[in-house]
Amino acid sequence: MANESPRTGHRSAVDRVRDAESFAVQLPVVGRVNIPRPESLAYFGGLAALAAVEIIDWPIALIIATGHALASQHRNRLVAELGEALEEA
Structure with a gap:
């Protein structure tokens, strides 16, 4: 991939968030909350x-x-x- 780091082979966190359909955050009282x-x-x-x-x-x-x-x-x-x-x- 073009966005891979030469040392780790992983894309940056910004690229992963940009490409994701959605992601979730675990909140202490509420639990898992999906973020668009x-x-x-x-x-x-x-x-x-x-x-x-x-x-x-x-x-x-x-x-x-x-x-x-x-x-x-x-x-x-x-x-x-x-x-x-x-x-x-």
């Missing part, structure tokens, strides 16, 4: 900021965020099914 990709976090943060300064209403921001999450989940499922089909071929 950085691009999704920025998208949801932008929606929250727009709603916080009342450019858009909270219900509209929630509807948009839900639609984005559902579309992302559907896209990930399609990519996984395509990958499985290519493995079988």
Whole structure:
């Protein structure tokens, strides 16, 4: 791989996070919490900021965020099914 370190052969942590679909954090009281990709976090943060300064209403921001999450989940499922089909071929 182009991003591998010559000494360890491992990619940097930034590259692993960027390429990951999601990752999780273990919190003491709550337990395992899944964190979305950085691009999704920025998208949801932008929606929250727009709603916080009342450019858009909270219900509209929630509807948009839900639609984005559902579309992302559907896209990930399609990519996984395509990958499985290519493995079988």
